[in-house]
Amino acid sequence: MLIDMPLQELEQYRPALTAQEDFDAFWQQTLAVSNAQPLDASFELLPTEEYAYVADRVNIYNVHFNGFGEGTRVAGWYLVPKADYRREKDGKIPTIVQYHGYSGGRGLPSAYLHWALQGYAILAVDTRGQDGDTPDNHQYVEGGFVGFMTKGLLQPEHYYYRHVYMDCVRAIDVVRSRPETGPIFITGGSQGGGLTLAVAALAQDKGIVAAMPDVPFLCHFRRSIEIYSAGPYQELVDFWKRRPHTVEESYRTLSYFDGLNFAPRISCPVLLSVALMDTICPPSSGFAVYNHLGGEKSLRVYPFNGHEGGSNIQEQEKYRFVHKLLQG
Amino acid sequence: MLIDMPLQELEQYRPALTAQEDFDAFWQQTLAVSNAQPLDASFELLPTEEYAYVADRVNIYNVHFNGFGEGTRVAGWYLVPKADYRREKDGKIPTIVQYHGYSGGRGLPSAYLHWALQGYAILAVDTRGQDGDTPDNHQYVEGGFVGFMTKGLLQPEHYYYRHVYMDCVRAIDVVRSRPETGPIFITGGSQGGGLTLAVAALAQDKGIVAAMPDVPFLCHFRRSIEIYSAGPYQELVDFWKRRPHTVEESYRTLSYFDGLNFAPRISCPVLLSVALMDTICPPSSGFAVYNHLGGEKSLRVYPFNGHEGGSNIQEQEKYRFVHKLLQG
Amino acid sequence: MLIDMPLQELEQYRPALTAQEDFDAFWQQTLAVSNAQPLDASFELLPTEEYAYVADRVNIYNVHFNGFGEGTRVAGWYLVPKADYRREKDGKIPTIVQYHGYSGGRGLPSAYLHWALQGYAILAVDTRGQDGDTPDNHQYVEGGFVGFMTKGLLQPEHYYYRHVYMDCVRAIDVVRSRPETGPIFITGGSQGGGLTLAVAALAQDKGIVAAMPDVPFLCHFRRSIEIYSAGPYQELVDFWKRRPHTVEESYRTLSYFDGLNFAPRISCPVLLSVALMDTICPPSSGFAVYNHLGGEKSLRVYPFNGHEGGSNIQEQEKYRFVHKLLQG
Amino acid sequence: MLIDMPLQELEQYRPALTAQEDFDAFWQQTLAVSNAQPLDASFELLPTEEYAYVADRVNIYNVHFNGFGEGTRVAGWYLVPKADYRREKDGKIPTIVQYHGYSGGRGLPSAYLHWALQGYAILAVDTRGQDGDTPDNHQYVEGGFVGFMTKGLLQPEHYYYRHVYMDCVRAIDVVRSRPETGPIFITGGSQGGGLTLAVAALAQDKGIVAAMPDVPFLCHFRRSIEIYSAGPYQELVDFWKRRPHTVEESYRTLSYFDGLNFAPRISCPVLLSVALMDTICPPSSGFAVYNHLGGEKSLRVYPFNGHEGGSNIQEQEKYRFVHKLLQG
Amino acid sequence: MLIDMPLQELEQYRPALTAQEDFDAFWQQTLAVSNAQPLDASFELLPTEEYAYVADRVNIYNVHFNGFGEGTRVAGWYLVPKADYRREKDGKIPTIVQYHGYSGGRGLPSAYLHWALQGYAILAVDTRGQDGDTPDNHQYVEGGFVGFMTKGLLQPEHYYYRHVYMDCVRAIDVVRSRPETGPIFITGGSQGGGLTLAVAALAQDKGIVAAMPDVPFLCHFRRSIEIYSAGPYQELVDFWKRRPHTVEESYRTLSYFDGLNFAPRISCPVLLSVALMDTICPPSSGFAVYNHLGGEKSLRVYPFNGHEGGSNIQEQEKYRFVHKLLQG
């Protein structure tokens, strides 16, 4: 059944942006602080007996680097094919940076073999505090509802995703620090899609050649909250149930982190996927982003899928998209 | 329908304790660290126009004090009746310390008027990180599943509730620091019930005359996780879904925080309530605690209630229990 | 997610009234019958040992009076502070009359201490037949679906709520019969909110100084039934499933009991609360009432709450509203 | 999945009866009162244009008679085949008396054509207060939870089902008062099954030749309430949630109305059906009844059906059972 | 709550047809193939001991005939009243042909006694593959999602319902082959309603005097799929989740089987019922059909019923409709 606007309306849906006047200043200043902070990246080769089944083809590193601000070391997996198994572009390896969905973590390195064995390097990074190996040690000034969505919600400087977005930008610096790294593709689904959009806007000077967000979360908050019926937007709602007077103040904070406002600031090619039955990240939020993208862009619409999106089909679309861009 | 053992079995249910050998040492050392840390409590009288409707009868203070460890100021409300409205025991005011349920916060001070207007002082404190005004700024070493149950789960020293339990003990010090404070009663439901049990065991030398835990959470973890079908035990399960190899290690940590193990260490009188249809904090976990309590104890069983427990009925039971104890 | 119109539309929503031509005649005649019927109120002081914990401050009476028509004695609790604990207005005690929500009852007297200990008298009355101590002994002419909503639905004279509304008006007479009674405030949530509106319209000559309905039920039936997705409106729907030909006849009956039609007939000040996620009493039904109120009025909107409404926050709003009105 | 004991255990399950000592006295006295009360039955032939489609074969009467106690006229439909379409036994028409399920009513007369057109007379009666044309005008002494299960629960004399059971017995007198009536068969499903059992025990001297209860409700209350997960037993539970101290008193009342206690008092042949996945009327309650039946008895077990029971299959079993008994 | 357009809009709702240009050609050719195929109908009288209870009044035959295409014998029950119990029209018996709902089967013959004992003959037929005694042995070229809705979906010639519709038309030939058969009425609910509409359009030259579809399925696919929230349209959605690129191709196939496109091709009188809360076969799909019917037509609207529709009430409407048509 229809859960949002009909497709014809979605295709035309281009709502007003919600960025505050100091949106760009806010991020320039945040980036300046982040850039000034040492990365201190470490790459530890995993014991090969742990992945003996594929150690002849791929090297797997346990990566750590300083997250934004004090106290948080971010963990990631870096998989890089051995010489005979590499795909190369101008003598460098095209590299994927992947962000994960809400409440997840980097998981097992074997989950990324499908990219590595095709010849790409890949860095998969944790989201701080979430169910990986990375804590969130920012010093907050108040509590929040169960989950991450409302941590520091009342002030943009303290909002949880300010730190997450910077961690994700810093992950680009991490791969950029490797001599073998060639063109960088960024991707992720759901929260990972929202992070992909933010990084595409905030780190476009760092060699990102394309962004591939799927069913992105953290986009067009006001509309999403009117339409969603499952998933973590509920945390905001639960927070507001107890603090009804903070709604507008919260939306002001969220505007700094809204994929809608990042969209017109993205210049690299984007391959976006949207699912029309997505009750977690409603399709109108994805179309709103898409219709504001200014650069080269492609859309994949899954008319009867929910938040699982295109799954294997979209995965293959991304293989083709990356391969084609590298050919061009 | 029956969700746990029949009542007759519950009444006899007295499972083995799960405390590790160093259980007491762990807490003695933790208490020593906590006791050595300054409290730095502040009491700020709220602007009386905020509660003009009752300001002739009650003073309301916004309280803050240092939580356990670095970086966390714990917030609370302290309501104390004015002279004409006080109940006294040996020239001092009997005082209630109340802990709240999982995912909540201290809320509004007006929520505690029912005690204050009966003539008691009351301190209602936040649980760090949860939906109040108190952050959780402990420096963790890894992430966790959405929620608080799995923060620092793999090491007792880092487990979230180690800090919470100490914050709650320190709240006793906070009221004890007031000259007007007389005998202290501690109470709370669900998580607040679990905290009441922990504080009754860990702070019994601080003038606590009775504990009144309702439908306590954080008790008899192994059994609770076999029986529960709703509520935050699910967070542990979700964590273990992704990390199946950490189950035993986690249970070891949890044993240090289990109300079951605190029960035989409680010497003050206890009024406990249990609901036989409680699918969040199963009745067998409450009975297990009750049957291990060594001191004076009373039980209120609500045969057809769920986690809401006895609600108003139990509230009145507590009014009577406090009043009677003070008469005695 | 949005469950009804957006806020901007709600603020303008002022649907046509549905009152039949003889609406006022119907109620005048009903009131005449009721006024002619003896009240026969009894006030029995509860044994003080039942509430020894607060008997030094408050007197608690078990109240009974003749409900509308034959055979139904309505029960209530009347709490009145002792001399030293009273708040007074012109030498009389301001008094709250409280109506409860659907399927409930007066409950325990201790549930009303928060008002009594602030210095007010309070009468909390049962709704006949529902889960209190009051039967519904009206002689009906047919059966109905499980619940109370469809009892006598096919004729306004026999409709259940005709008797309930009159019982509620008679409760005002009950407190008015006490020598200590000063200005009367009426309040209630959900069904209690609907009753508050009806009484405010039907008993405004009896010294009611303000009405405080929360998330009112029994308002704007046609719209509510289009929008609701939970709660007792379902009883009407279940009745109509088996008797599809009675829908219009039923709506005609309901029009006599609709808060929408009472709204323009209310002259005392009103403090109304509405929750925008209320799936039981949809927000458009509350706004429809509010926008038809003719007298002094204030609105509290809870944008992300459901039928629980503003809970403690709204409770405090009412404390302030009562206090301020008495100051004025 | 299994929702109660395995079949082998059910077949042996014969729990202790729960009848109080004065069980038989209670019912003898109740029957005496009922028998002393005039029936005042009226049979009004429906306008034949309402059922012109079958008026050449069947007469349909709208029946009313005095229910037990004051003020309640019970409605029913009486269908009797015309001369050419009758089945006869010793010159009289075998007659079905049918009781309906909880929350229902007699419905439309056309719903009983399947019996009438086979040649039987049939009387289908309302249950007072429920969704038919019959009110429940007993004068109760208190309210109850939404529904009928808790009306008058605290005193056997006032319990709702005391009146219902007597209405059902009186319905036998109603058909017995017709000159054409031959042997009587009683039947019903769910509540109708419970009523069938009660009538079989209480009215066995009135010419009932067999009872055919399906998936009976109102049987073995304690066990049913331990096992059920849907349906009206929940009303008792909801009542007890607010009045936890009345549980034992309530069970005492219920013992007078429990099909379990009627079972050994039934002497006519019984055809009983039970469904092993019945979560409303658990199979162990049906087997408990069956295993206590003293007379001739047959059981139909539906291993994978829920409360819908054997539906058409069982309906045909009843056609065969009636036909065969009449042959014999 | 409202689940589709308001009634006023429904009454005007007359969407564009979706028939392809070769819609009629497709069906003419299909009918030609079907008509050329031998029926080979067999009528086996059931052993009368199986239905001894009614064998003096009715004959029951187990019917089989060749379904459309190779390999599928379709099963049905044929009940015909004995001489004394027949209703006649011009010396022939008016006959009902009934199609069943999705996932069902012909069930027990006793389920059709209500028609037979009124004096009509009735043929109740299986739907191939579904839960009756008839397999679906068409040779498909690919698999499909669990269920029948997606079998052969990508080509109209192979679509499951092409065969089902022809089986249903052939069932008319089956009764027509009986010497006793008079005027034919066709009916069914849900899927049976969709089949009734298809047969009314495709077999109108075979002596069908009226069609009585209830809450018809298989109508106005695009709208239905936008509005439904339960039932077998979900199978299409699940199929499209995995094959998103086949949506338009599938809708093209479905257009050949859409009741919407059959509506203007029906010339016999139609009695249609629609339920406004039907979440399986949304009311707008029923109204769309009704508003396109060109011949004599009547509508029964059940405003608060779901997919159960008018149940007994509608059943009686059909008794009256048939009876009246035969009188005229």
Add this chain to the structure above:
Amino acid sequence: MLIDMPLQELEQYRPALTAQEDFDAFWQQTLAVSNAQPLDASFELLPTEEYAYVADRVNIYNVHFNGFGEGTRVAGWYLVPKADYRREKDGKIPTIVQYHGYSGGRGLPSAYLHWALQGYAILAVDTRGQDGDTPDNHQYVEGGFVGFMTKGLLQPEHYYYRHVYMDCVRAIDVVRSRPETGPIFITGGSQGGGLTLAVAALAQDKGIVAAMPDVPFLCHFRRSIEIYSAGPYQELVDFWKRRPHTVEESYRTLSYFDGLNFAPRISCPVLLSVALMDTICPPSSGFAVYNHLGGEKSLRVYPFNGHEGGSNIQEQEKYRFVHKLLQG
């Protein structure tokens, strides 16, 4: 919460087998028929532009072969690494044969790249009729409930899974027919796990070196149906609801297809995974199989996972298991 026996009991759980006396004869005869039927396998290289992104490393073939019996061509994908990317054992490629879960299909070939790029060949085959490209064209003799579980249920020779099991055995012949094929590993989850067990027992003479079933379906039917609460066992239950008299006959059929009975007939090494919260394929059914396995065996238990099982963790376990076996 616990959904089946505690782990200690599971580890000892070894129920009686349910194989009929002619179990082995049944399968020998079935295998004989199958072996006598030509395979007629075709391998069509996919157009490389469809998988240009990886065509330099892998060849992908669209495979078809004759399924068991008449009329059904089974589809599969065969991926084989190019020379430089192969892993070899004695000059041949170790090959995976993978069966999918209930209601699925072979999906996209890119879903199998993770194995192919590690150097293995892999054949992924459809299950007939299910949501792939393979029809089920067996000629059945009756219908069944929605789904595949009840097709032909009343006779072992006609049961759906007889044909599926043979298709799966024939898939082994398909890879065996390739000159490059070395040792064969078979695997699959859920239904794929059940198929793996059946093939391991029935095709052990065809060069299968190990079987890796995950959370297997189709095992220990009686127990599974007592414990399951979701998934396709429900189809059997729905079938039995309408045909209660066929239960034992059905269980007899199922015994021929029960993984429990195949277990002691498996001689190759088995790596089995079981999830203790699996409500679709209950853990006791998996343990029952494991405890009856006679050969070399390893178990992976996921204590808090449901039917998703060990997911990535188990996937890696299989990589390691295969790699280690090939080393040995």
